[in-house]
Amino acid sequence: MGIIDSHEALREIVGETSERTKKKIIDRIDEHARTLIEHSPFVLLATSSPEGSCDVSPRGDPAGSVLVLDEKTLVLADRPGNKLLDSFRNIVDNPHAGLLFLVPGMNETLRVNGRAKLVSDAPFFDDLVVQGKRPKLAVVVEVEELYMHCAKAFLRSSLWxxxxxxxxxxxxxxxxxxxxxxxxxxxxxxxxxxxxxxxxTQQY
Structure with a gap:
C-alpha cells in the first residue's frame, strides 16, 4: 500500500488548489447561501471528539426550518432520535463542526464549517416549532467558512x-x-x- 503520511506527498499527487477555488470560500452567509439553506430539508452535521473520533448525523426537517439569524449565525433544531447523543457530546467537548446542505434535485451542495454550541432555550425557539412541537435543544453554528461544492459527486453517483x-x-x-x-x-x-x-408517530 502506498501510504500518504505528509501534506507534501499528498500535494505531489493531487496538485495545488486553484486560485478560483480558494476565492470561493467566504466567511459569512450571503444572500445565495441563505436561499439554499431556506430550501434545504436535509443537512448532514459532522462533529469530532477532542481525541479525533468522528460522527456524521443526518438532520431532516421541512425546508426553511434551519434558521439564519444573521450573516454569521445559523440554528438547527434537535428532534427526537436515538438518544446516543454522539454529535452533542462531541460539540460539548469540541465545538468545531461541519455542515453539508442538500437541496432535492440540485447537484451542487453548500458546505459550512464553524463553531457550534448547544442551547436549551432562546427567543428563536418559537421559530423552531414544527407540528406544534418545540425542540428541547438547538445547535447554534457560528460560520467560519462557507462555500459551494461542485456537482461532480452527484453526477458520478446519479443520486437524483x-x-x-x-x-x-x-x-x-x-x-x-x-x-x-x-x-x-x-x-x-x-x-x-x-x-x-x-x-x-414520534417524528417530533
Whole structure:
C-alpha cells in the first residue's frame, strides 16, 4: 500500500488548489447561501471528539426550518432520535463542526464549517416549532467558512436519477438488519411494523 503520511506527498499527487477555488470560500452567509439553506430539508452535521473520533448525523426537517439569524449565525433544531447523543457530546467537548446542505434535485451542495454550541432555550425557539412541537435543544453554528461544492459527486453517483436506484425489495429491511445484528427473538416483519409506526408517530 502506498501510504500518504505528509501534506507534501499528498500535494505531489493531487496538485495545488486553484486560485478560483480558494476565492470561493467566504466567511459569512450571503444572500445565495441563505436561499439554499431556506430550501434545504436535509443537512448532514459532522462533529469530532477532542481525541479525533468522528460522527456524521443526518438532520431532516421541512425546508426553511434551519434558521439564519444573521450573516454569521445559523440554528438547527434537535428532534427526537436515538438518544446516543454522539454529535452533542462531541460539540460539548469540541465545538468545531461541519455542515453539508442538500437541496432535492440540485447537484451542487453548500458546505459550512464553524463553531457550534448547544442551547436549551432562546427567543428563536418559537421559530423552531414544527407540528406544534418545540425542540428541547438547538445547535447554534457560528460560520467560519462557507462555500459551494461542485456537482461532480452527484453526477458520478446519479443520486437524483430514479432510474439508477436499486430495487428496494432487493435490499434488507431495517427490521431484518436489526434482528440479525442484535439476535432478537422477533420476526423481521414485526420489527418493521413497529419501526414504521415509531417513525410516523414520534417524528417530533
Amino acid at each position: 436519477d430514479p432510474a439508477t436506484w436499486p430495487d428496494r425489495s432487493a435490499l434488507p429491511s431495517l427490521g431484518t438488519i436489526l434482528r440479525d445484528q442484535m439476535a432478537l427473538p422477533i420476526s423481521a416483519a414485526e420489527l418493521d411494523a413497529d419501526l414504521d409506526e415509531r417513525a410516523l
